[in-house]
Each structure stands twice: as C-alpha cells, then as structure tokens.
Amino acid sequence: MxxxxxxxxxxxxxxxxxxxxxxxxxxxxxxxxxxxxxxxxxxxxxxxxxxxxxxxxxxxxxxxxxxxxxxxxxxxxxxxxxxxxxxxxxxxxxxxxxxxxxxxxxxxxxxxxxxxxxxxxxxxxxxxxxxxxxxxxxxxxxxxxxxxxxxxxxxxxxxxxxxxxxxxxxxxxxxxxxxxxxxxxxxxxxxxxxxxxxxxxxxxxxxTPETRQHTLTAHIRAFIRRNLHDPDLTPPVIAAAHHISISYLHRLFQQQNGGETVAAWIRAQRLEGARRDLADPALRAMPVQTVAARWGLSRPAEFSRAFRTAYGVPPTEYRLRAAAPTAPPDTAKEFVGGQVARVPSGN
CATH class of the missing domain: 2.60.120.10 (Jelly Rolls)
Known part of the structure; x- marks a missing residue:
C-alpha cells in the first residue's frame, strides 16, 4: 500500500x-x-x-x-x-x-x-x-x-x-x-x-523530448487497449495510426516498458482481459473461446497455451476455480499507468 x-x-x-x-x-x-x-x-x-x-x-x-x-x-x-x-x-x-x-x-x-x-x-x-x-x-x-x-x-x-x-x-x-x-x-x-x-x-x-516520448507512449498504450478485440492489431497498424515508424515504436517500448516488446505487451493485455472475463460470474455461460475471441485471441490452441503459461492453469480450469466458493485469490497482473500491480482474482 x-x-x-x-x-x-x-x-x-x-x-x-x-x-x-x-x-x-x-x-x-x-x-x-x-x-x-x-x-x-x-x-x-x-x-x-x-x-x-x-x-x-x-x-x-x-x-x-x-x-x-x-x-x-x-x-x-x-x-x-x-x-x-x-x-x-x-x-x-x-x-x-x-x-x-x-x-x-x-x-x-x-x-x-x-x-x-x-x-x-x-x-x-x-x-x-x-x-x-x-x-x-x-x-x-x-x-x-x-x-x-x-x-x-x-x-x-x-x-x-x-x-x-x-x-x-x-x-x-x-x-x-x-x-x-x-x-x-x-x-x-x-x-x-x-x-x-x-x-x-x-x-x-x-x-522536453523525454516528456513527449512518455506522452506518446501513453497514447499508444491507450490506443492498444481500445483495440484489443481486433485480431489484426499489429505493430505496423499501431505505428501507422500514430504516424511513426515501426522501428521507433519498438524503440519506445524497449526504453519505457522494461524491454518488453510491443507484441508481448499486447498479448499480456489480452490475456488479462480474458482472465477477468473468465472470473466474472455474469459471463459464466459464455464459451471460453468466445471470451478469448472478444480479446482478439482467435486461435484456441494458442490461447490455451498462452493462458496456461501466464496463469499456471488452462482457461477452463481457471474458470472453475474462480467459481468455487473457497477459491483462493490468484496473483494476476494488472497494469496501472505503465506499472504492474498484483491484484486478487476477479478484480
């Protein structure tokens, strides 16, 4: 705190x-x-x-x-x-x-x-x-x-x-x-x-140039969050939307996102969105792959592997655990202003 x-x-x-x-x-x-x-x-x-x-x-x-x-x-x-x-x-x-x-x-x-x-x-x-x-x-x-x-x-x-x-x-x-x-x-x-x-x-x-770079990066992150549902959201699309080169986009992320690549950051945001939806009781009837597709993750096998790598269990099992009355909190990642905070499951 x-x-x-x-x-x-x-x-x-x-x-x-x-x-x-x-x-x-x-x-x-x-x-x-x-x-x-x-x-x-x-x-x-x-x-x-x-x-x-x-x-x-x-x-x-x-x-x-x-x-x-x-x-x-x-x-x-x-x-x-x-x-x-x-x-x-x-x-x-x-x-x-x-x-x-x-x-x-x-x-x-x-x-x-x-x-x-x-x-x-x-x-x-x-x-x-x-x-x-x-x-x-x-x-x-x-x-x-x-x-x-x-x-x-x-x-x-x-x-x-x-x-x-x-x-x-x-x-x-x-x-x-x-x-x-x-x-x-x-x-x-x-x-x-x-x-x-x-x-x-x-x-x-x-x-200062540093402030302009930080602000541009914040704009780019906000653009990405608004368009996570689009499976065609790629570094060339993002760079074109902000009138910068692809190499400059990658350089911004390397400098200001701890070396994480643009594609990795997009994947992490999509997985976190899918995790929240899977833990949401109001969406329990929605098929897992529909949840994934809502976040631009349209390939079921790839989604399942990436989710298990990120959270330790397959998405279906995660949903079952989240629904259990005594389910312990997990330690999913949530991004706040470019920072990573540890938050309980379902937040």
Whole structure:
C-alpha cells in the first residue's frame, strides 16, 4: 500500500469536521472551510506523494473552500491544483472566471490567487481526485496558465483522458502498489500533467523530448487497449495510426516498458482481459473461446497455451476455480499507468 488514508468514521462524530479542516489545512494551501453538514460530516481521503506531485483521491459531503487574498499573502506554496471531478459537482470562482464542474471535468486553480470553491445547492456529495504540482515545474509563464484557471476542461479526450485514466487507476490500485512503484508513478504523473498543460495551452514545443516520448507512449498504450478485440492489431497498424515508424515504436517500448516488446505487451493485455472475463460470474455461460475471441485471441490452441503459461492453469480450469466458493485469490497482473500491480482474482 502507498499513501496515508483518512476516514471520518475513525473520528468521533462531533469532531469529524474540525479534524477534516485541520487535515486539509496541513496538506493543502490554507483556506477557510465551511459546510452545512458540519454536524453530520463524512469524508475519505488518501494522500499519495509521488515525487514532486501530490495526488489525493477523496470523497466528502458538500463543503466550501475560500482562499482569500490575505491568506495568499500569509502563505503561498506556489502550486497549481488540478481537480478531476468524478461524482457530484463543484462551482469555482477564480481569477475573474466562474464555472460549474461536473463528472469527467478537469479544472485548475493557482494557489497564488484567491478562489472560492463550493458545491451547487442540489449536490449531495463530491468525489474526485486532486493533484498538486509546483508551478516552477510547468515550463510556461503563470500569465499564460491563467488562461486555463477555473475553466471547464474535458477529461474525456486527448491527454485529458490519459491523465484521468492514470489518476483513477492509481487511486483504485493504491492498496496493491508498493513504495518501490512510487518513483516511476511520479514520473508518469508529472509527464502527463505537463503534456496536458501543453495541449490545453498549445505549447507542446516547451516540453522536453523525454516528456513527449512518455506522452506518446501513453497514447499508444491507450490506443492498444481500445483495440484489443481486433485480431489484426499489429505493430505496423499501431505505428501507422500514430504516424511513426515501426522501428521507433519498438524503440519506445524497449526504453519505457522494461524491454518488453510491443507484441508481448499486447498479448499480456489480452490475456488479462480474458482472465477477468473468465472470473466474472455474469459471463459464466459464455464459451471460453468466445471470451478469448472478444480479446482478439482467435486461435484456441494458442490461447490455451498462452493462458496456461501466464496463469499456471488452462482457461477452463481457471474458470472453475474462480467459481468455487473457497477459491483462493490468484496473483494476476494488472497494469496501472505503465506499472504492474498484483491484484486478487476477479478484480
């Protein structure tokens, strides 16, 4: 497990909101917090320190955050705070712009400027992932970034979708990740954030070659995941879709995927998809070979051999074990932001 976790039920009911305020005050830019639900407050938050980037998945009852000009003068960590909204909504008044943000929206605030963030009146709770990174790491001027502040930005397309997928994946798998995973995850997080800023501001030329390569690799992985069902998904098809040579595609994977080849990575992703489906009770009536074909594995003999090599048993036996009431968890591989985590069977 990585990160520290706060859950309001671990604190006496009458102390929860004040404890939450104190926690947020220690870990984020100071702000004035209030809630109509202070007497019956609940919140959960995990704090993940990934190198220079702090990621904090959380959920809480509606509350308001106000950072005044006086607070800015008294204390300014000089961060950009990026929020991914996953549930509920938030209204943001910041840098002369006001907007409302709902699920699958991203927005940015600058701790060097006052802001007022609060939920709409009909909101019953907020769920999302916040990210903070030092402003000094963003290779464009704060005046240029000001064009993004408080705006409603999409988490469903381009680099925004890659960033969203990474953040939700890290939040979901934090219990299975190890401290040794943190340096790589921090690099991925920072590269995706910088690439996202560059895309939104049209300043890709300011990115380092390494960041551009990491972002391109993330795009390629996302493309592969979307097309795993296609048995004709091959390195030439992938290279052509991204306007790069096949040799450059192979070089990217060798450099950034631990030497694993493109074909091997595709096979591993397909096998993992088939494994999850075989463990899914809702798909128990689906023939094994139909499950395999859904993941682009159209040759039964080859699928059976590859599955046994990866998981130690043939696919039919794996399904029977997964269905058994006392089936022990396996140690299948799940990929999160380019990292490999060990997860229980059926997740």
């Amino acid at each position: 990585i990160g520290t976790v706060f859950r309001s039920e671990d604190v006496a009911a009458e102390d929860r909101f004040e404890y939450w305020r104190e926690l947020i005050g220690r870990t984020h830019a100071p702000s004035d917090m209030s809630s109509d639900y202070a007497a019956d407050f609940w919140a959960e938050q995990r704090l993940l320190q990934l190198g220079p980037v702090t990621v904090w998945p959380g959920a809480f009852r509606p509350m308001r955050f106000r950072r005044t000009a006086r607070m800015v003068r008294q204390s300014d960590p000089e961060f950009y705070h990026v929020s991914l909204v996953l549930g509920g909504g938030l209204g943001v008044d910041h840098a002369g712009r006001a907007d409302t943000h709902g699920p699958q929206d991203l927005y940015v605030v600058d701790t060097s400027r006052p802001y007022d963030v609060g939920p709409p009146e009909d909101n019953s709770g907020v769920r999302g992932v916040g990210v903070e990174l030092p402003k000094a790491l963003v290779p464009v001027s704060p005046d240029r970034v000001a064009d993004l502040l408080a705006r409603r930005l999409s988490a469903q397309e381009g680099v925004g979708a890659l960033l969203s997928g990474f953040l939700t994946g890290v939040a979901r798998q934090a219990d299975t990740l190890k401290p040794s995973d943190v340096p790589r995850l921090g690099t991925v997080a920072l590269d995706l954030l910088l690439a996202w800023f560059a895309q939104e501001l049209d300043t890709e030329s300011a990115l």
